Amino acid sequence: xxxxxxxxxxxxxxxxxxxxxxxxxxxxxxxxxxxxxxxxxxxxxxxxxxxxxxxxxxxxxxxxxxxxxxxxxxxxxxxxxxxxxxxxxxxxxxxxxxxxxxxxxx
Amino acid sequence: xxxxxxxxxxxxxxxxxxxxxxxxxxxxxxxxxxxxxxxxxxxxxxxxxxxxxxxxxxxxxxxxxxxxxxxxxxxxxxxxxxxxxxxxxxxxxxxxxxxxxxxxxxxxxxxxxxxxxxxx
Numbered sequence: 001x002x003x004x005x006x007x008x009x010x011x012x013x014x015x016x017x018x019x020x021x022x023x024x025x026x027x028x029x030x031x032x033x034x035x036x037x038x039x040x041x042x043x044x045x046x047x048x049x050x051x052x053x054x055x056x057x058x059x060x061x062x063x064x065x066x067x068x069x070x071x072x073x074x075x076x077x078x079x080x081x082x083x084x085x086x087x088x089x090x091x092x093x094x095x096x097x098x099x100x101x102x103x104x105x106x
Numbered sequence: 107x108x109x110x111x112x113x114x115x116x117x118x119x120x121x122x123x124x125x126x127x128x129x130x131x132x133x134x135x136x137x138x139x140x141x142x143x144x145x146x147x148x149x150x151x152x153x154x155x156x157x158x159x160x161x162x163x164x165x166x167x168x169x170x171x172x173x174x175x176x177x178x179x180x181x182x183x184x185x186x187x188x189x190x191x192x193x194x195x196x197x198x199x200x201x202x203x204x205x206x207x208x209x210x211x212x213x214x215x216x217x218x219x220x221x222x223x224x225x226x
Binding site: 001031035037043049086090093096097098100 | 141143151152156163165167168201206214216217
């Protein structure tokens with residue numbers, strides 16, 4: 001089955017840039033979606049189809065996807081960005097989530 | 107405003123059954139695929155099952171195939187998950203999620219979840 005690998009944790013200084021990777025075999029050929037989940041809350045879509053932002057998501061969030069790695073970038077990180085982040089793709093009509101990355105803002 | 111409200115969760119013994127429901131409002135329910143996604147304690151998100159807008163395409167994760175059945179009633183704007191032969195590793199918070207498209211795309215809205223605990 002298809003697997004997506006994310007780093008367990010990423011730390012970023014307040015106001016700096018965080019990059020969260022999502023590795024998968026030829027993931028660049030798939031549409032990648034990213035979700036933010038804060039403790040006790042439902043996930044929120046922050047990037048869809050590699051780099052598109054839903055309405056209401058700050059421009060500080062951006063995405064890219066090429067080769068075997070997709071990346072979610074958070075510019076000018078804020079305390080409110082602390083959360084778990086999950087990438088997601090479809091593989092043969094099966095939904096696949098990444099292992100998840102905990103982002104800590106220092 | 108899009109709203110998804112799950113119900114039907116609870117404590118159940120291994121081997122028993124449970125049926126989850128999701129009441130949708132605020133969007134054209136019959137124009138969007140719908141999904142169930144679960145979050146087990148201490149683990150990541152796991153997609154469970156999806157159903158296209160007209161129920162013509164239904165898919166399951168290998169972990170639930172043959173035990174769970176997804177269905178929808180577009181007239182009632184409702185999504186269901188019939189869970190049979192429940193196991194302890196099915197314990198999780200189950201989310202109902204709206205797809206942005208008629209088929210399978212991104213999950214643009216989520217409910218608050220319904221907790222299912224499988225234990226003797």
